[in-house]
Amino acid sequence: MNIRSLISGLLSDKRGLAWIIFWTVFGFSLLRSCIVSSQNSLPNEVVDKIQRQYVNCISYEDTPIWPGEPRQPECGTVDIEVLGKGTIPDEQKANGVTRVICFKATYQNPYWSTQGTTRHEVKQSARTAYKVAILQNGSWQIFPEEEQQDRQRWTMYSCPER
Numbered sequence: 001m002n003i004r005s006l007i008s009g010l011l012s013d014k015r016g017l018a019w020i021i022f023w024t025v026f027g028f029s030l031l032r033s034c035i036v037s038s039q040n041s042l043p044n045e046v047v048d049k050i051q052r053q054y055v056n057c058i059s060y061e062d063t064p065i066w067p068g069e070p071r072q073p074e075c076g077t078v079d080i081e082v083l084g085k086g087t088i089p090d091e092q093k094a095n096g097v098t099r100v101i102c103f104k105a106t107y108q109n110p111y112w113s114t115q116g117t118t119r120h121e122v123k124q125s126a127r128t129a130y131k132v133a134i135l136q137n138g139s140w141q142i143f144p145e146e147e148q149q150d151r152q153r154w155t156m157y158s159c160p161e162r
Helices: 003-012 014-039 044-054 090-094 147-156
Strands: 077-085 097-113 121-136 139-141
Touching: 044 077, 044 097, 044 121, 044 139, 090 097, 121 147
Parallel strands: none
Antiparallel strands: 077 097, 097 121, 121 139
């Protein structure tokens, strides 16, 4: 079948032509959204660093328990939400910074407590941090939990509103 006969067949079949146009637009939109979201996403190595920095685990061996009381090791969780790309100031460009991603890390970690009881209980602490990851000289950097410095970096790189 040649191209002319294929085109004339599609032009005569309006419903088939509508379906082809629909699927073409849908496929293009899907690919476009994947490309845009991948440009604003954190690389796997950065996600791993964030998880190592924020997720804490406790084990049943960390604290005494009542005899016969069952305990299982428990680890925290971290949710990372990319909020956008930052703007790189000229002085930072001169220092080798080529990419900045602003993100929110919401983490929850378990801890042992005896507050209000004589038994050791596992409780959860939750916190949200607004952080900046920078690509400097080919290496991704994240920073320790320092609230004032985090706010300064957030402003310096013109990260989006919180």
